[in-house]
Amino acid sequence: MKRFLCLLLCVLAVAACKTHQTADAITEADEQFMRESIRLSVESVAHGGGPFGAVIVKDGEIIAARANSVTIDNDPTAHAEINAIREACRKLGTFDLDDCVIYTSCEPCPMCLGAIYWAGIDRIYYANTRKDAEDIDFADNFIYEELSKPISKRDIPFIQLLRDEAQAAFKAWTEKDDRREY
Numbered sequence: 001m002k003r004f005l006c007l008l009l010c011v012l013a014v015a016a017c018k019t020h021q022t023a024d025a026i027t028e029a030d031e032q033f034m035r036e037s038i039r040l041s042v043e044s045v046a047h048g049g050g051p052f053g054a055v056i057v058k059d060g061e062i063i064a065a066r067a068n069s070v071t072i073d074n075d076p077t078a079h080a081e082i083n084a085i086r087e088a089c090r091k092l093g094t095f096d097l098d099d100c101v102i103y104t105s106c107e108p109c110p111m112c113l114g115a116i117y118w119a120g121i122d123r124i125y126y127a128n129t130r131k132d133a134e135d136i137d138f139a140d141n142f143i144y145e146e147l148s149k150p151i152s153k154r155d156i157p158f159i160q161l162l163r164d165e166a167q168a169a170f171k172a173w174t175e176k177d178d179r180r181e182y
Helices: 002-019 028-046 080-092 110-119 130-135 141-148 163-175
Strands: 053-058 061-067 100-106 123-128
Touching (some): 028 080, 080 110, 100 110, 100 130, 110 141
Antiparallel strands (some): 053 061
16 A cells, blocks of 8 residues: 555656646746736836736747736726726637746746636746745735634625525536536
């Protein structure tokens, strides 16, 4: 049994190495795409937006390139990654970006990370870290901490209401023959 577990761990480690690109495998194209996301972040600051940019690439071509527009659009969800995901989905006519890569000028916040996972993006390249963002007063750690708390201990009260009535939509979804899975 011990031998089997060791073998399994080795197989998983090799698989993980194959799916995660190392610094040695970073190409000039990767650097160019990242420089574009950084350029967008600098340009955003100059035009009243936040200091974040994101580029989504498919098959070596930029599909979407957007900056943070939270303050410009008065939209707290208008982060660079979210804006880029929305643009890429519109251009490609799909919500599934599984053949895409995102280059972002900063490690994604929890909202953006969730959106990246939901979109099925294959790989994330980032420049600044969340600690770098925290150093300029963009602190996301409180959200990570909130997510790890039980619902009853979170800072914003969570109050469940009318669950039995809400189940109607879930029932309709499971009974729908032509539903589009995601």
